[in-house]
Amino acid sequence: MRILLVEDETKMAQLVRRALKEDLHSVFVAHNGPDGLDLINTTLFDLIILDVMLPGFTGLRLRAESVSSKSKRRS
DSSP: OEEEEEOSOHHHHHHHHHHHHHTTOEEEEESSHHHHHHHHHHSOOSEEEEOSSOSSSOHHHHHHHHHHHHHHHHO
8 A cells, every 4th residue: 555644743754654664555754744745746645644733734734735736637
């Protein structure tokens, strides 16, 4: 499974990434909202794990913007 983890706390991101990789998942990590959005717009993920409070913008805004950008690409 291809997973994007968007988490600004480095130690937490490392712990979650390590646990997911142990289960043989492919894990991409972004540490802020804008970097997460860039990855969402360039890579297909099976699962996205978002922190709510992120630098740049919140995880909720990241979700809304990713949905909006995907809708624009389909039009």
